[in-house]
Amino acid sequence: MxxxxxxxxxxxxxxxxxxxxxxxxxxxxxxxxxxxxxxxxxxxxxxxxxxxxxxxxxxxxxxxxxxxxxxxxxxxGYYPETSEEAWAVDSLVDAVEDHLAKYFRAVFEKDEERKKTLIAEYLAWLPVWVAAIQKRIAANSDPHFAVGNKRTIADFALAVIAFNFINNEASPLHAETSPLTKKEDHPVLTTYLTQLHEELKDYLTSRPQPRPY
The missing domain is CATH 3.40.30.10 (Glutaredoxin)
Known part of the structure; x- marks a missing residue:
């Protein structure tokens, strides 16, 4: 079923x-x-x-x-068998949750002055977060994958940030985040995401669009 x-x-x-x-x-x-x-x-x-x-x-x-x-x-078969790789996968999923929490807290804040502050804090934090993700992927044995040598749930979690937020022109903060996530500044991450996009291309091009998040 x-x-x-x-x-x-x-x-x-x-x-x-x-x-x-x-x-x-x-x-x-x-x-x-x-x-x-x-x-x-x-x-x-x-x-x-x-x-x-x-x-x-x-x-x-x-x-x-x-x-x-x-x-x-x-x-x-997208979850590791070893405890070390399970930690690596889960910590990246937690990092994605960190991003979602900061992003949604800023975007959905109703007080306009508070919202400006939260957006500024998010935009200051985002490059640090992206750099940490790139460093983790670069350190992997095969930088085409987030962990190990095959797809895991960490890849699908990271795809959320890449394809629903940073590279989504309908996202409310797309204009602000684009200069902070230039492909030429993140070559390892760009190669990784290019491969991931290719594997998800059929769905990404057929899913309902556009959605803001």
């Missing part, structure tokens, strides 16, 4: 899961819901913590985005 993935019609916290399922060529239904349908899922008791994404599989309703990603990673 295939999977059913429930989430809103945005990239958001489901896109890493969509990346993995497409890369694995797994059969799945991409169910894009609205607020009314979210309420129905809650009423049916299918959302343990009241949130999406939710993955329906074998009669189970799996929630929490990174936990779903790890679950699928283990099922489809």
């Amino acid at each position: 295939g999977y059913k993935l429930y989430y809103f019609d945005i990239y958001g916290r489901a896109e890493s899961i969509r990346f993995l399922l497409n890369h694995a060529k797994a059969e799945f239904e991409d169910v894009r819901i609205n607020g009314e349908q979210l309420a129905e899922l809650k009423a049916e008791g299918k959302l343990e913590f009241g949130q999406v994404p939710m993955l329906e599989h074998d009669g189970k309703h799996l929630v929490q985005s990174w936990s779903i990603l790890r679950y699928l990673g283990k099922v489809h």
Whole structure:
């Protein structure tokens, strides 16, 4: 039986899961819901913590985005077997979560003055974060991959930042982030992302566009 993935019609916290399922060529239904349908899922008791994404599989309703990603990673061979590589993968996923938290905190702040401050802090922090990611990839045995010598869930997590935010012209901060992430300043990261984009190209060119995040 295939999977059913429930989430809103945005990239958001489901896109890493969509990346993995497409890369694995797994059969799945991409169910894009609205607020009314979210309420129905809650009423049916299918959302343990009241949130999406939710993955329906074998009669189970799996929630929490990174936990779903790890679950699928283990099922489809995208999660390491050694504790050292598992740490390397999970620490990169945590780094992606750091980015998402800072980005969304800034973008969704309602107080305009506070929002300006948070955006400035995010833009000052972003180059440091990008440099750290490039350093990690450069240190890997094969810099075409984030960890080890094959795709892991870390690659799909990093793809979220690359293809949903930094290289997404619909992103609210695209104009501000573009000068901070020039390809010529990050050659290792550029080569890595070029290969990753090629592997995800079919999905990236066919997914609903544009979405701001």
